[in-house]
Amino acid sequence: MTATPDILVLGLGAMGAATLMHASGRGATVVGIDRFAPPHTHGSTHGESRITRLAIGEGPEYVPLVQRSHQLWRDLEQRREVSLYEACGGLILGCGEATPMHGQAHFFESTVNVAAAHGITHELLDATQIATRWPQFQLTGAEQGYFEPEAGYVRPEACIAAQLAEAKARGAMIHTGERLLSWSEDSRGLLIQTDRGSYRPGQVIVCLGAWLPKFVPPGFVPPGLVSAPALRVTRQVLYWFAADKPESYQANRFPIFIWNWGPKAGQGFYGFPDLGGGVKVATDGHQPCDPDAVPRVVSEAEVTHLYDTHVRSRLRGLGPACVRTATCLYTEAPDARFWIDRVGHNGPIIVSACSGHGFKHSAAIGESVARWALRGELPAVLQPFAYVPER
Numbered sequence: 001m002t003a004t005p006d007i008l009v010l011g012l013g014a015m016g017a018a019t020l021m022h023a024s025g026r027g028a029t030v031v032g033i034d035r036f037a038p039p040h041t042h043g044s045t046h047g048e049s050r051i052t053r054l055a056i057g058e059g060p061e062y063v064p065l066v067q068r069s070h071q072l073w074r075d076l077e078q079r080r081e082v083s084l085y086e087a088c089g090g091l092i093l094g095c096g097e098a099t100p101m102h103g104q105a106h107f108f109e110s111t112v113n114v115a116a117a118h119g120i121t122h123e124l125l126d127a128t129q130i131a132t133r134w135p136q137f138q139l140t141g142a143e144q145g146y147f148e149p150e151a152g153y154v155r156p157e158a159c160i161a162a163q164l165a166e167a168k169a170r171g172a173m174i175h176t177g178e179r180l181l182s183w184s185e186d187s188r189g190l191l192i193q194t195d196r197g198s199y200r201p202g203q204v205i206v207c208l209g210a211w212l213p214k215f216v217p218p219g220f221v222p223p224g225l226v227s228a229p230a231l232r233v234t235r236q237v238l239y240w241f242a243a244d245k246p247e248s249y250q251a252n253r254f255p256i257f258i259w260n261w262g263p264k265a266g267q268g269f270y271g272f273p274d275l276g277g278g279v280k281v282a283t284d285g286h287q288p289c290d291p292d293a294v295p296r297v298v299s300e301a302e303v304t305h306l307y308d309t310h311v312r313s314r315l316r317g318l319g320p321a322c323v324r325t326a327t328c329l330y331t332e333a334p335d336a337r338f339w340i341d342r343v344g345h346n347g348p349i350i351v352s353a354c355s356g357h358g359f360k361h362s363a364a365i366g367e368s369v370a371r372w373a374l375r376g377e378l379p380a381v382l383q384p385f386a387y388v389p390e391r
């Protein structure tokens, strides 16, 4: 039998869970499907924590999304009595030279400019001030710091679980262990085939994360578009190192940080306070992969390389013993931007996996995408993320 929900959400990770929750309880029949049982460890949304910050150095157009997301996390925390967002403060360290990040040529300067333009509370610090406040950082003296008190981290697995629970409470149907096989369009509209059946929904929202390129492969031209961005999936590794004095790295004494210590690509890493299982650090990886065949084992050589390159001479009291690792997936558009767009006139709404910096915006993206599907009008906050081929 072919099901005919008003709204069908494909993929229930960061973007899909948020979208499902906001689409639910508004009079429409809403179904969400996922091939696994989110939150899970196969995609892009696991590993304990994600950085959030208000001054988005990637561009001012992202600021309304993260501001709204912070409000939505707080609302959800109250409603479901869970802890989702910790404003432990965030420090961005620059090296005094232009450092590229997420498609932005001078990430530090751009962050400061966005903070000033949006009236975001922050402090600019020199190396002496940084060292006095956080002696955990071992500095050269040339560093410049941007500190934002409202920055911090969000718990991705807890966010997904809370949003799915809330969606269910509002009447959404959630089908886990159901896999999308194909989508097509005929004279009767969209036809979605899964390994359990078929759907003719009013609206389809595609939140497949790293699996999106399998349905929108490079060179594929969705109807109504001139072309689609060639999305690239890469393997990312998260590392947890034990601190000699764990209390000195706890969230009341240590911020999240992004540290671009040199001007070249690869000369930067980011990290989090110790949430009980070590200090998590990572750097952007560039190894392309197939999400169904990504090597999940992290080698000793990888651990040693990460520790020697980034940690050994920069974070005091963290030894080389790695207590935990996890592999995760980035799905990046060529310019590291987001791709949130409708295919054709009334085709699927595509919500891309957002190029390795999407989680902090996911609550607001879900809210706006749900509104778009329910009301038919593209919310202004999403307009900057439509795909423009010549960009």
Ligand SMILES: Cc1cc2nc3c(=O)[nH]c(=O)nc-3n(C[C@H](O)[C@H](O)[C@H](O)COP(=O)(O)OP(=O)(O)OC[C@H]3O[C@@H](n4cnc5c(N)ncnc54)[C@H](O)[C@@H]3O)c2cc1C
Pocket (backbone or CB within 6 Å): 010, 011, 012, 013, 014, 015, 016, 033, 034, 035, 036, 038, 042, 043, 044, 045, 047, 049, 050, 051, 052, 178, 179, 180, 181, 207, 208, 209, 210, 211, 236, 237, 238, 282, 328, 329, 330, 351, 352, 353, 354, 355, 356, 357, 358, 359, 360, 361
């Ligand atoms: C290591 C790492 C660190 C990051 N750090 C940050 C950070 O600090 N701050 C930040 O803001 N962002 C960060 N990001 C980015 C952020 O986590 C992602 O942008 C976001 O989680 C992507 O969510 P998603 O919903 O697109 O993908 P996912 O959460 O992976 O969801 C996709 C879902 O689709 C399902 N699916 C796939 N194929 C099918 C199918 N055929 N049928 C049914 N279901 C299917 C999957 O099972 C999955 O549940 C990081 C990402 C990684 C990997």
